[in-house]
Amino acid sequence: MENGLDSHWKRTLGMFATNFERAFKNQDKGIRLNFEYYDESTADIPKLAKDLAFRDDIYAVIGGLYSSNAEELAAGLTPAGKTYFTLATAEQLIRAYASTGYLWAMTETDITQCEVLLSKVINYGGKSVALLAKDNDAYGQTFLDWFAFQSKELGLENKGVFAYDNTTLADMARQAMQSGAEYVVCVPSEIEEIGPMLQISEIQPRDGTSRPRLLFSDTAYGIDVLTVYGDIAEGIEGVAFGADPESGFDVSYKTFFDDASTVGEAQLYDAAMLIGYAAWLRLLEPEVPLQKALRRIVSGEDLNMGSWTGEDMGLVVDALSRGASPYVKGASGHLRFDSKVFTNVLATTYHNFKVYNGIYIILDYNTSDGGNRTEATLAGWNWKASQMQDFNDSGDITYPE
Known part of the structure; x- marks a missing residue:
């Protein structure tokens, strides 16, 4: 989060939160994600991963811009059953932790x-x-x-x-x-x-x-x-x-903030979006665990509902409330994952x-x-x-x- 990166992450998740709130305008209840921030360059990563893994109030973890840090986070989070979305791209990371079922890589290797x-x-x-x-x-x-x-x-x-x-x-x-x-x-x-x-x-x-x-x-x-x-x-x-x-994400970002997006912001936005959709599906169907909810979200074959904006996300939210399975896209593009272990996004x-x-x-x-x-x-x-x-x-x- 140093050298100006902190404002980018908070800016992106703030934009997501605003858009996601707008997505529930047709619903009588909704989902709001609360974000905590930790700097991977200064934190004791193994200790942080262990602490987050066993906190019941932590729904999921997004992070690991650098592969070495992502590896330590995955080692502490995924064996404990904590859902972990990473921006890291190392092939060894995927090979080591795909079998846990809790690692979600937002880019190809x-x-x-x-x-x-x-x-x-x-x-x-x-x-x-x-x-x-x-x-x-x-x-x-x-x-x-x-x-x-x-x-x-x-x-x-x-x-x-x-x-x-x-x-x-x-x-x-x-x-x-x-x-x-x-x-x-x-x-x-x-x-x-x-x-x-x-x-x-x-x-x-x-x-x-x-x-x-x-x-x-x-x-x-x-x-x-x-x-x-x-x-x-x-x-x-x-x-x-x-x-x-x-998707228009970069142009919209430039318009909103008068600044260019940095590497990983689109993937960060999409990770939060998938977690939000899964939380909404679990609110509708409480018996569905988070991992199954995420897999259903990225496996939808119904009509594509758009992309990452508040209006588009509102169409997905409404479709899920009707029991439909919409095809989901995000700021980074198609959010399709491998159909066996659901670890790697298939297109970047x-x-x-x-x-x-x-x-x-x-x-x-x-x-x-x-x-x-x-x-x-x-x-x-x-x-x-x-x-x-x-x-x-x-x-x-x-x-x-």
């Missing part, structure tokens, strides 16, 4: 993110790649496990996999930059590791070849990165999970981002749901959203007779 990053290299006309990732780390391990295989499958020349630890980052980064690769995929596990990567990338290779182009993973996307690095962050490019552009929208003039701009979108988002779709949506007339602020208009 980094197997997909690694493939999207390599696809960007191909889109840019690149022929060779190298990987720089942290060793013995849950987040970096997924990339280390899959990079060589995926690069070969995609027809890219792998110039090397460079695994670093806390003492060898500078040396491994230098080796990666001098490997002869046209592109280096950088996977910092913490934002403090981005700086050394950027500094070493400015060093000219000894053989006189051009410096490689860097593509960062989602750790490099966020208001905290801009807060820490300022002008140094200019030009950072990479891939991060985010909102589905067709990835933003191809770049820092330009001190802000993040989105160059393109990619999904794994068969609906690849292109620049043309994005441009059309942004034009429509920015040019649409605001009927609540029309000013003084004098009409002729």
Whole structure:
């Protein structure tokens, strides 16, 4: 919650609470979620997980922006039967705790993110790649496990996999930059590791070849990165999970708060929304446990009721009260989970981002749901959203007779 992130999480959940209250306008009773906040960067995670796991007044836990913290939270929460929604993306986390039935991952694993990053290299006309990732780390391990295989499958020349630890980052980064690769995929596990990567990338290779182009993973996307690095962050490019552009979440967020959303906000909103729907279903059918309620919510096959706004959520709430099973979408897109263990969301929208003039701009979108988002779709949506007339602020208009 440091470096400006706290205002983003509270802002998003505040917006959700307002919209969710509006969703019950046709009902004589409703659901309100109360939120407690803990900072994963300062808390004693194992102790916090144990405390929350055995508190009867805690309905569910959302969090774990960093995979190492998410792993500790999952270890304490899921065996105790506490529902846990995470934004973390490490494949090992899913493999270890899917069987508990209480882990809900709001993004696909980094197997997909690694493939999207390599696809960007191909889109840019690149022929060779190298990987720089942290060793013995849950987040970096997924990339280390899959990079060589995926690069070969995609027809890219792998110039090397460079695994670093806390003492060898500078040396491994230098080796990666001098490997002869046209592109280096950088996977910092913490934002403090981005700086050394950027500094070493400015060093000219000894053989006189051009410096490689860097593509960062989602750790490099966020208001905290801009807060820490300022002008140094200019030009950072990479891939991060985010909102589905067709949902309008990012544009609405910018309109409401005059600020761009940060990584994970759409997924945070959707996690709260699913918990709210499940709580409502349990109010209607008290005998249904929370996990079964959540599984029913994400398995609905009836008519889609819209997305994340108060009006859309109101349609879902009304449908559930009638005993229907609506198809649920959210700010991040389709909220479909694997049908066996219901752990991983099946489709994630990835933003191809770049820092330009001190802000993040989105160059393109990619999904794994068969609906690849292109620049043309994005441009059309942004034009429509920015040019649409605001009927609540029309000013003084004098009409002729």
